[in-house]
Amino acid sequence: MMRTRTMSGGGAGRESGSTAGLALSRSRQDYLKALLQLADRSPAPVTALARHLGVSAPSVTHMLARLADERLVSLHHRGAARLTPEGSRQALRIVRRHRILETFLVRALGLDWSDVHEDAEVLEHHVSERVLDALDRFMKHPTEDPHGHPIPDARGRVARRALAPIGELPAGARAVVREIRDRDRARMTRWKQAGLVPGAQLVIRAANRDDDVYEIEVAGRRLVTGSEGLDGVLVQRVGRRAT
Amino acid sequence: MMRTRTMSGGGAGRESGSTAGLALSRSRQDYLKALLQLADRSPAPVTALARHLGVSAPSVTHMLARLADERLVSLHHRGAARLTPEGSRQALRIVRRHRILETFLVRALGLDWSDVHEDAEVLEHHVSERVLDALDRFMKHPTEDPHGHPIPDARGRVARRALAPIGELPAGARAVVREIRDRDRARMTRWKQAGLVPGAQLVIRAANRDDDVYEIEVAGRRLVTGSEGLDGVLVQRVGRRAT
DNA sequence: CCCCGATATTAGCCTTGACTAATCCTCAAG
DNA sequence: CTTGAGGATTAGTCAAGGCTAATATCGGGG
Ligand SMILES: [Mn+2]
Ligand SMILES: [Mn+2]
Ligand SMILES: [Mn+2]
Ligand SMILES: [Mn+2]
Numbered sequence: 001m002m003r004t005r006t007m008s009g010g011g012a013g014r015e016s017g018s019t020a021g022l023a024l025s026r027s028r029q030d031y032l033k034a035l036l037q038l039a040d041r042s043p044a045p046v047t048a049l050a051r052h053l054g055v056s057a058p059s060v061t062h063m064l065a066r067l068a069d070e071r072l073v074s075l076h077h078r079g080a081a082r083l084t085p086e087g088s089r090q091a092l093r094i095v096r097r098h099r100i101l102e103t104f105l106v107r108a109l110g111l112d113w114s115d116v117h118e119d120a121e122v123l124e125h126h127v128s129e130r131v132l133d134a135l136d137r138f139m140k141h142p143t144e145d146p147h148g149h150p151i152p153d154a155r156g157r158v159a160r161r162a163l164a165p166i167g168e169l170p171a172g173a174r175a176v177v178r179e180i181r182d183r184d185r186a187r188m189t190r191w192k193q194a195g196l197v198p199g200a201q202l203v204i205r206a207a208n209r210d211d212d213v214y215e216i217e218v219a220g221r222r223l224v225t226g227s228e229g230l231d232g233v234l235v236q237r238v239g240r241r242a243t
Numbered sequence: 244m245m246r247t248r249t250m251s252g253g254g255a256g257r258e259s260g261s262t263a264g265l266a267l268s269r270s271r272q273d274y275l276k277a278l279l280q281l282a283d284r285s286p287a288p289v290t291a292l293a294r295h296l297g298v299s300a301p302s303v304t305h306m307l308a309r310l311a312d313e314r315l316v317s318l319h320h321r322g323a324a325r326l327t328p329e330g331s332r333q334a335l336r337i338v339r340r341h342r343i344l345e346t347f348l349v350r351a352l353g354l355d356w357s358d359v360h361e362d363a364e365v366l367e368h369h370v371s372e373r374v375l376d377a378l379d380r381f382m383k384h385p386t387e388d389p390h391g392h393p394i395p396d397a398r399g400r401v402a403r404r405a406l407a408p409i410g411e412l413p414a415g416a417r418a419v420v421r422e423i424r425d426r427d428r429a430r431m432t433r434w435k436q437a438g439l440v441p442g443a444q445l446v447i448r449a450a451n452r453d454d455d456v457y458e459i460e461v462a463g464r465r466l467v468t469g470s471e472g473l474d475g476v477l478v479q480r481v482g483r484r485a486t
Numbered sequence: 487c488c489c490c491g492a493t494a495t496t497a498g499c500c501t502t503g504a505c506t507a508a509t510c511c512t513c514a515a516g
Numbered sequence: 517c518t519t520g521a522g523g524a525t526t527a528g529t530c531a532a533g534g535c536t537a538a539t540a541t542c543g544g545g546g
Contacts, residue, residue: 027503046524059504061525078512079524108351109377119371126369128362134352270533289494302534304495309532321542322494 043080148198165231181232286323391441408474424475
């Protein structure tokens with residue numbers, strides 16, 4: 001026996017090139033997805049990955065070594081990692097699944113959008129291609145998930161949009177909420193109650209960066225909040241005139 | 244800090260009670276389901292389980308020991324096993340999930356009923372209670388899956404029906420197909436093409452048990468077949484008069 | 487009553503993916 | 517330069533679930 005890659009167990013590991021269906025483990029899929037988010041501009045440090053994935057740093061070092069072996073990530077200074085083109089393709093595939101599933105859970109099954117993330121986090125790894133396609137068809141090929149995130153198309157392309165975190169807006173700015181980060185359920189629920197949902201219009205009434213206090217008017221109501229996590233709300237500016 | 248992953252191992256079995264949410268592994272769930280089928284009348288032998296599950300006999304012995312430890316199965320003569328009441332409850336819970344999922348895949352997503360078994364086999368372990376309930380609601384609480392199998396209710400009760408395998412019918416008998424065993428895709432596909440689907444009416448034209456040849460009239464067509472696997476078709480006799 | 491063949495079990499390994507403890511780097515501040 | 521505090525990595529374990537090879541056991545035929 002030589003390398004032992006892939007085909008352990010009683011499988012048929014006949015892949016070869018780079019395109020074939022290699023069936024990544026759940027864990028690997030989650031690492032790749034994390035890298036897609038964290039290594040957007042510069043390579044993601046081990047610690048950031050560990051925090052994001054809820055595992056220890058040694059676990060990350062170890063897994064990154066294996067992923068690098070498999071040409072899914074490249075390693076950089078001080079162990080930081082980024083996706084290779086193939087890794088990126090795989091990651092986008094999972095993101096697509098995740099978002100299609102979330103959309104299905106909300107639109108078809110009527111679950112609450114602040115609730116569906118963890119279900120999708122599991123199912124994204126277990127739904128077959130056939131079922132995924134059927135879900136996509138069932139919903140007429142949606143392009144955005146319930147949190148406003150764009151759904152990559154079947155070839156992994158995402159519409160890149162120019163959005164800003166809410167905290168970066170100057171006082172007086174008008175904007176429309178486009179995306180709500182979906183990993184913090186408690187915060188999502190609070191935001192939803194405050195009217196901070198995809199599509200909502202808002203005006204920044206005051207932005208005191210020194211004291212970290214923001215005053216936002218959303219849907220008629222006034223919301224005063226610290227910036228903590230406020231970068232999870234991405235908005236698009238509108239009405240460019242100054243106040 | 245509590246990790247969400249892993250946590251299973253560690254120490255003494257801290258379950259004690261019987262009703263708590265113990266979160267059985269996928270493997271355990273499949274063993275229990277297999278026992279529900281195989282140990283219907285008498286305890287299931289190790290070998291039968293191994294064959295059914297596609298694992299080696301030592302793996303079965305080992306897992307049965309653990310399940311017995313956890314009071315989910317009881318061990319009998321020569322290692323044969325059967326479900327305890329708690330094991331039975333768990334098994335029925337998985338069967339319910341399996342069948343609700345199959346029904347959803349066929350009725351809502353339009354997948355073919357000869358195709359959905361393997362998808363359900365995976366998803367049954369990963370769909371949350373919340374999603375399962377939503378699916379059940381979405382389909383208005385179905386009572387039969389696409390193969391005609393009864394769906395256990397939320398408390399695990401199944402409508403027991405008095406059905407006979409097709410091979411047991413005498414020549415001349417009339418019957419309606421009620422259930423098609425769903426684990427053999429190839430056979431299922433053939434049967435479907437022959438019109439042998441849930442609800443179909445049939446007449447046994449000839450049953451030659453010695454030569455193992457059966458001649459069946461289904462939906463106007465004539466089907467000649469060996470008994471091989473024919474016990475996977477369960478029927479209900481109708482029209483009791485002799486020919 | 488003994489022996490053989492089918493069944494089951496034991497022993498020993500393997501892989502995956504985590505963890506902790508101990509150690510090793512790096513780099514920026516003094 | 518030197519040094520120390522954060523990273524990152526190495527070393528050693530663990531649990532789950534598999535597997536194969538070797539061994540034990542049961543039960544029926546001669
Ligand atoms: Mn996930
Ligand atoms: Mn989302
Ligand atoms: Mn299963
Ligand atoms: Mn079925």
